[in-house]
């Protein structure tokens with residue numbers, strides 16, 4: 280039977296392209312719906328015109344999930360800590376397949392799962408594992424895609440200024456990074472819903488990436504595509520850690536998370552090690568060079 284899918288966090292940076300991908304594949308699903316706070320439903324008027332339903336309600340209320348098999352959470356950092364309660368509500372409402380808001384690095388790696396930035400994702404994974412044990416038939420999928428290829432030049436997180444051709448990064452030139460372009464991430468995500476689970480399997484990881492390299496290689500590639508030489512400075516990540524701790528001590532959680540964010544990718548914490556699942560899907564993802572050419576040529 281065609282699955283019914285409910286999307287949480289549909290207005291975000293990942294949610295918008297994911298909803299667009301679902302629109303393209305609407306006929307493969309019994310229902311595709313966005314769960315929205317009634318006050319924010321206006322954000323989804325275009326999606327509604329294109330056949331996506333809008334369910335008005337709270338993601339903490341089990342009634343919001345009734346009639347849906349698969350729930351995808353694209354919660355941003357501020358809502359991430361609420362995912363265990365969303366999962367409980369989704370299960371109580373009858374959903375039996377949950378995609379938590381992962382869509383990044385493989386946080387199970389040593390030195391990554393302990394890192395502050397990923398705390399709420401780790402808590403969510405622990406909760407999913409526990410609920411899969413006590414809920415017959417409940418399954419969950421972790422989408423591990425590395426960094427968004429379009430985001431690796433983000434000024435705040437990685438210290439790139441692509442117009443000035445400078446990088447000031449808290450990290451190391453030989454640190455590695457895995458990336459996937461957003462258009463490919465949403466294709467993998469929608470297609471993954473149709474990949475079968477093995478008998479008795481409750482946790483499934485989908486490990487995909489469009490490219491993988493060191494920061495030194497990435498900068499060289501950017502220089503080639505932009506035809507410009509970069510002024511590159513790598514700063515010891517301990518300096519960012521000091522700022523993170525100072526923010527924690529003054530109770531500024533937002534700054535604490537942002538400073539933690541500055542050393543995620545450039546210190547080698549955004550990688551998706553193999554074995555990869557790319558070959559389970561019928562397309563070839565964009566390489567990082569292709570993404571750079573799309574973003575920076577001309």
Ligand SMILES: NC(=O)c1ccc[n+]([C@@H]2O[C@H](COP(=O)([O-])OP(=O)(O)OC[C@H]3O[C@@H](n4cnc5c(N)ncnc54)[C@H](OP(=O)(O)O)[C@@H]3O)[C@@H](O)[C@H]2O)c1
Pocket residue numbers: 287288289290291292293294319353354355356357358380381382383384424425426427430
């Ligand atoms: N790998 C990468 O490079 C990369 C980059 C970016 C994101 N990601 C991952 O992708 C996932 C989605 O991130 P995103 O950037 O799309 O997130 P986002 O744009 O910050 O927000 C996603 C959604 O969260 C909702 N939200 C935020 N605060 C909320 C609250 N207090 N209560 C209810 N809803 C709230 C927002 O809804 P409203 O604003 O409509 O309320 C929005 O639709 C996350 O897991 C993130 O870690 C990965």
